[in-house]
Amino acid sequence: MNVLEARLAKLSLKGDQRAFAELVGLYQDKLFHMAYRMLSNRQEAEDVVQEAFMRVYRNLERYDETLKFSTWIYRIATNLCIDKLRKRKPVYSLDAESTDHEGLDGYSMIPSDNRTPESETLLSETQRIIHQAIDSLPPKYKTVMMLRYIEDLSLQEISEVMDIPVTTIKTRVHRGREFLRKKLEYKL
Template sequence: MIKNRDELEWIKRVRSGDRAAFARLVYPYRRRIYSLAYQKLNHAQEAEDIVQETFLRAYIHLHRFSCRHPFSTWIYRIATNLCIDRIRKKKAEVHLDAPLGREEGGCWYHFVASREKTPEEWLIDREQQWEVRRALRALPSNYRSVMLLRYIQQMPLSEIGEKLQMPVTTVKTRVHRGRKALVRRLASSV
């Protein structure tokens, strides 16, 4: 069920022909959909295309959306499906086991770059994660709780406000100040 009454109202307005309401409805999801698409496709332009296609499909098919489920789940499913379709279309037509020409010898596997991280990259990532966790633990509790909910659990500001029983403006302020404090702590550890 939709928790956000504004979303329900915007959906009703869009269904009655108000295009501006659609922009208000999808605007909060643009960054997360871009992030999702970028993680799956690893290409900025394609991720932007997925955001546009997601919003277009959501607009066209909004009449199919059931208000019994969260709107976010529905729109993320559209984006995920578009990413999957894009990946399928990009699959190579050449089989990696196919032999190369006589001069080259072997097969195509020799030309495939590994996507796995090197041990050095893996270690650097682990060290950076450890530094960020250490800096987060050192934040005052009022900033730490908001930062964890916002960036680790990726909760919207309104849900954080509900969970911590505080106004959204307070949440925004604490996120902003927490981010600044986190940057200072990370900069001082370098």
């Protein structure tokens, strides 16, 4: 448990708004990036972050100090993302253009030493195909894949965030990779 986070959570519980603002500052960008990658929609991601912090604030007395604060807040935000994904109408087309990326797809930040217009075009097309494949995953696999490979959480951390046994997380990661491999075999 991060000592700073524990102290800020305790102060926030006592009504210290500056301490809560510090917690928001620590996690706002991280949660937004995670939510944006899961939802591929800037407005929905912003809504999730705002709702997550509102829930954290309202439920600070329920925070279990034996858990990492990051695990608790990621669990809240991840569950909100899953709820939004479940409420969406399913879209199964892998050929459809993504409509709400506003020029940001998360993969555009991959560093490269020797970029040429040709390599940029190939890279952006590859990134688009990968992003579409990830977006086509069912929510239970998409969530695990995003937390594992985009947010770089360990299997144990994902288990804590999603409140699911590690063995289930391992299975979902394996099945998610298989699903992506099959989708990408035909595209790349």
